Amino acid sequence: EDQVTQSPEALRLQEGESSSLNCSYTVSGLRGLFWYRQDPGKGPEFLFTLYSAGEEKEKERLKATLTKKESFLHITAPKPEDSATYLCAARKGNTPLVFGKGTRLSVIA
Amino acid sequence: NAGVTQTPKFRVLKTGQSMTLLCAQDMNHEYMYWYRQDPGMGLRLIHYSVGEGTTAKGEVPDGYNVSRLKKQNFLLGLESAAPSQTSVYFCASSEQGARPEAFFGQGTRLTVV
Numbered sequence: 001e002d003q004v005t006q007s008p009e010a011l012r013l014q015e016g017e018s019s020s021l022n023c024s025y026t027v028s029g030l031r032g033l034f035w036y037r038q039d040p041g042k043g044p045e046f047l048f049t050l051y052s053a054g055e056e057k058e059k060e061r062l063k064a065t066l067t068k069k070e071s072f073l074h075i076t077a078p079k080p081e082d083s084a085t086y087l088c089a090a091r092k093g094n095t096p097l098v099f100g101k102g103t104r105l106s107v108i109a
Numbered sequence: 110n111a112g113v114t115q116t117p118k119f120r121v122l123k124t125g126q127s128m129t130l131l132c133a134q135d136m137n138h139e140y141m142y143w144y145r146q147d148p149g150m151g152l153r154l155i156h157y158s159v160g161e162g163t164t165a166k167g168e169v170p171d172g173y174n175v176s177r178l179k180k181q182n183f184l185l186g187l188e189s190a191a192p193s194q195t196s197v198y199f200c201a202s203s204e205q206g207a208r209p210e211a212f213f214g215q216g217t218r219l220t221v222v
Contacts, residue, residue, distance in 0.1 A: 031209070032209055036213075041216075042215055043113075043199055043213035043214050043216050044199070045213070049209070087151075087152070089152075091209060094140075094205070094209075096142055096154050096157050096167065096211075097142075097211055098154075099144075099151050099152040099153075100151060101149065101150065101151035102151060
């Protein structure tokens, strides 16, 4: 069964304290690993797509990386406005995305 | 450019009532999806469509029906609402090819009492 598991469930950081969120997947024939950001009361907002092991993508303080079994979302020197729930999802072929349960990030000033 | 628009944003239903949630996208996407999001459960796929006139079941389809009569619209119906269907519902759409990422609406918060 295809599964996406995110850890930790919740993470509390001080402003400027860098850290990483983990997404492990068991999806045969992966055709894309996706990261989304979700703010309270809003829909998920697309951040990155990664397609192959070794691939990296960056946006401001966020960098996503991919290996054959997991993906990391690195947050460098986070600010309070980075507080959100970060969702990871995997896709096999043209099938719909399978989501993890998310990591709730709080950045304290 | 509105993207994905869901109607309504909030709704309270009594057990046994019916309703339809409307999703409209203006990006000419082939694929459309309905997810529900519950605390501790993440996003779970209810039904999806790979093109006008097509629908398919997702992970949690029971108690829901869908229709895709026009490419830009995807309707989710609850024939006889139950308290277990209290949730936040998200619609999403995506292209078929080079850019497979899904774009989401703002959600519909449904409470069944």
